[in-house]
Amino acid sequence: xxxxxxxxxxxQKSQILLFIPFIMFFAIFGDHMSPFFIFLITSLYIPLxxxxxxxxxxxxxLLNSLPYRRKEIVAAKYIGxxxxxxxxxxxxxxxxxxxxxxxxxxxIAIATGLFFLFTAIAFPFFYILKPGYVGVAALxxxxxxxxxxxxxxxxxxxxxxxxxxxxxxxxxxxxxxSGAVISISLFLISWLVSQTIYQRKVL
Amino acid sequence: xxxxxEIRGVSKEFKEFSFDSxxxxxxxxxxxGLIGANGSGKTSLIKLxxxxxxxxxxxxxxxxxxxATHEKVIKDRIGFVYDSNIFYESLNLKDISKIIAPSYxxxxxxxxxxxxxxxxxxxKKPIKKLSKGMQMKASIALALSHHAELIIMDEPTxxxxxxxRRELLDIFQEVMVNENRSILFSTHTTSDLERLADYIVLIDxxxxxxxxxxDELQEKxxxxxxxxxxxxxxxxxxxxxxERSQDVFxxxxxxAAQVQKVFGDYIVMEKASLDDIMxxxxxxxxxxxxx
Numbered sequence: 470x471x472x473x474x475x476x477x478x479x480x481q482k483s484q485i486l487l488f489i490p491f492i493m494f495f496a497i498f499g500d501h502m503s504p505f506f507i508f509l510i511t512s513l514y515i516p517l518x519x520x521x522x523x524x525x526x527x528x529x530x531l532l533n534s535l536p537y538r539r540k541e542i543v544a545a546k547y548i549g550x551x552x553x554x555x556x557x558x559x560x561x562x563x564x565x566x567x568x569x570x571x572x573x574x575x576x577i578a579i580a581t582g583l584f585f586l587f588t589a590i591a592f593p594f595f596y597i598l599k600p601g602y603v604g605v606a607a608l609x610x611x612x613x614x615x616x617x618x619x620x621x622x623x624x625x626x627x628x629x630x631x632x633x634x635x636x637x638x639x640x641x642x643x644x645x646x647s648g649a650v651i652s653i654s655l656f657l658i659s660w661l662v663s664q665t666i667y668q669r670k671v672l
Numbered sequence: 673x674x675x676x677x678e679i680r681g682v683s684k685e686f687k688e689f690s691f692d693s694x695x696x697x698x699x700x701x702x703x704x705g706l707i708g709a710n711g712s713g714k715t716s717l718i719k720l721x722x723x724x725x726x727x728x729x730x731x732x733x734x735x736x737x738x739x740a741t742h743e744k745v746i747k748d749r750i751g752f753v754y755d756s757n758i759f760y761e762s763l764n765l766k767d768i769s770k771i772i773a774p775s776y777x778x779x780x781x782x783x784x785x786x787x788x789x790x791x792x793x794x795x796k797k798p799i800k801k802l803s804k805g806m807q808m809k810a811s812i813a814l815a816l817s818h819h820a821e822l823i824i825m826d827e828p829t830x831x832x833x834x835x836x837r838r839e840l841l842d843i844f845q846e847v848m849v850n851e852n853r854s855i856l857f858s859t860h861t862t863s864d865l866e867r868l869a870d871y872i873v874l875i876d877x878x879x880x881x882x883x884x885x886x887d888e889l890q891e892k893x894x895x896x897x898x899x900x901x902x903x904x905x906x907x908x909x910x911x912x913x914x915e916r917s918q919d920v921f922x923x924x925x926x927x928a929a930q931v932q933k934v935f936g937d938y939i940v941m942e943k944a945s946l947d948d949i950m951x952x953x954x955x956x957x958x959x960x961x962x963x
Binding site: 476480482526533534535672 | 719722723724725743744745746747748750752754756757758759760761762763767770771772774775776777
């Protein structure tokens with residue numbers, strides 16, 4: 470399992486070299502961006518790249534010919550993505566701090582929540598999609614996510630006052646806690662869905 | 673234990689053909705060649721044995737173990753070589769071995785290094801920059817470096833030029849002699865097997881036409897050549913299949929003595945090559961299907 474998680478780093482070795490300049494770019498030129506968005510993009514960098522590399526060749530044949538169960542291959546992706554998300558956020562925090570880019574723990578919390586939400590939706594598709602489409606799908610997904618989410622939230626805030634009133638009536642702690650519970654639950658459900666899809670996949 | 677692979681009553685539907693309740697036992701400690709034309713079901717059979725595909729019905733066991741409960745144990749003891757590159761193309765051999773090595777309990781880095789030296793493989797060059805032949809050698813080096821008891825190879829010589837092919841066959845022979853391994857090896861080039869295989873399995877459209885010892889096969893089958901005038905309904909019955917071209921015919925038989933008696937000196941009898949056997953058996957099989 471550990472080996473499968475580590476594999477995602479080994480296969481994108483050359484991309485990893487770009488990782489730190491990538492965050493630095495945001496730290497320098499991203500001053501109009503919300504910090505949470507920078508955290509979200511950095512946390513998705515390694516997991517998404519891992520999928521894109523995996524489907525460039527018949528890595529499914531390779532991995533399934535090695536002594537691994539299909540369950541483990543999916544589990545490694547989900548656990549690995551959390552590990553890499555965590556590491557990326559730590560690295561991004563350090564870089565942003567060094568560049569005097571203001572951010573709060575709240576930004577990290579929102580980014581983490583959105584990370585779970587995005588991966589929960591995206592990962593099962595990566596097991597359904599034909600090889601060659603994962604990169605495109607991930608890109609489109611990110612754009613849609615970034616474009617649709619803010620207006621959707623605004624719409625909710627303006628038109629469904631009952632819900633917003635309910636949300637604002639909650640304490641910040643309850644709000645974050647319920648957010649965490651919902652996004653992590655979705656992530657775990659997504660894991661089960663991906664596992665079922667992958668077990669039936671014809672290689 | 674006698675059989676390294678046991679396939680019992682396996683059925684599986686495909687677009688082009690299907691396996692209908694097939695049985696096959698592969699002997700432990702021997703080299704078995706799986707032959708058949710392109711699209712006959714060789715790769716699908718290998719995928720079933722590797723558990724890349726699951727049968728609709730029936731059972732497959734390897735080393736006497738089933739995949740449902742022992743998948744990891746089984747695959748830990750198998751070395752695999754496929755006809756196309758399945759390794760991450762942008763990585764070099766060193767990085768690939770870093771991914772593969774920790775997957776196996778008995779990875780032997782000395783052994784791997786020995787093969788890399790023997791095959792003169794570049795460790796630092798991306799896989800996609802290697803020639804087809806070098807990719808195949810890299811794949812073989814990776815397959816043979818964890819003391820696998822069973823080596824499964826799908827068309828390892830496909831697309832290679834003759835000199836390279838010969839070099840590879842020498843390597844296989846060495847591997848077989850050195851250790852008591854079982855090898856299952858598919859190919860559509862039968863000449864690869866004449867010096868290597870102990871057993872031959874012929875497959876056509878998902879059906880196993882025979883599974884026999886190589887030496888028995890060469891004794892059992894003969895080719896008769898003669899003038900087409902000799903053939904009529906009675907004499908044709910002695911042959912499995914007849915190929916006619918202009919006024920001469922060439923036919924496969926398992927009754928060399930009988931044929932010789934019937935035709936006397938009018939025909940020439942020869943030992944059948946694997947190619948002859950494959951060609952005629954396939955033609956006879958197709959004819960029977962269409963009847």
